[in-house]
Amino acid sequence: MLRSDTGRWILGDHAQAHAEAPLTSRMPRSGLANHIIDRTFVAGGERWIIDYKTVRCDDAQPRAFLERHxxxxxxxxxxxxxALYEGEACRCVQQFSTSCRTSL
Structure with missing residues (x-):
């Protein structure tokens, strides 16, 4: 993540920046729900929501696997x-780390 300009920008100093931001919402059927947003901040007039995922795949081409799933x-x-940031312009980003096995 820190090897790329994008990764450094995501982790940089931004307005209203939070890591592991705990939020609670009311769900129609189940009552209260807790959410943890991995990283969020405001930049360029937009709320950025970053969701980190670690994905294991049995695929020789991890990018194609991610695009499919x-x-x-x-x-x-x-x-x-x-929806937790109702009224704000939001941009969502999924940041993937992959662990893929390939058959030789």
């Missing part, structure tokens, strides 16, 4: 996070 698997979670 990430959106469907984590979309609802990111939508819940955006």
């Amino acid at each position: 990430a959106e469907e698997r984590y979309r609802a979670q990111l939508e819940r996070y955006v």
